[in-house]
Amino acid sequence: MEGFFSSGVLVAISIPIFTAQLEKAREATDLANIRAAYAEVVSAKLTDESATPTATVELKQQKDGWETANPEVAGAVLPDTVAVAGDSVVITFDADGDVTIGGVKTKGSALNSSTPSGD
Numbered sequence: 001m002e003g004f005f006s007s008g009v010l011v012a013i014s015i016p017i018f019t020a021q022l023e024k025a026r027e028a029t030d031l032a033n034i035r036a037a038y039a040e041v042v043s044a045k046l047t048d049e050s051a052t053p054t055a056t057v058e059l060k061q062q063k064d065g066w067e068t069a070n071p072e073v074a075g076a077v078l079p080d081t082v083a084v085a086g087d088s089v090v091i092t093f094d095a096d097g098d099v100t101i102g103g104v105k106t107k108g109s110a111l112n113s114s115t116p117s118g119d
Contacts, residue, residue: 024068026061030083031071033057034101037091038074045093055091059083074099074106 037055044053065080072078082089082102089102099106 023061023063027067027083030057030059030061030089031068031073033060034078034089034091035073037089038099038101038106041091041093041099051093052095053093057089057091059085059087059089061085073101076101076104076106078102078104 034057037057041053041055044051061083062085064083064085066078066083070077078101082104090100091102092100094100
């Protein structure tokens with residue numbers, strides 16, 4: 001009977017830990033997919049300057065918000081409002097040459113970045 005009780009306690013402790021780790025893995029997948037979509041949009045614009053590329057990422061996470069502190073993609077910190085469970089994030093390249101991720105403008109696309117001169 002004592003062994004059964006010990007096993008039950010271990011299971012009761014391990015399930016929430018496993019669930020939390022599974023959610024962190026889903027979030028990491030979402031961030032990787034958003035970064036890949038960003039690269040895809042910028043690459044499409046570099047290939048065809050007249051294009052207005054857009055990509056959509058379906059989020060895998062099941063909890064709203066980010067558990068990762070200040071997740072950053074292309075110089076933009078993504079707020080919790082971008083991470084809504086079961087929703088999607090749209091990445092667009094606008095007419096000004098800026099990339100927007102879920103409504104958040106990045107700090108400069110690959111096309112707009114400039115190197116300071118050494119004057």
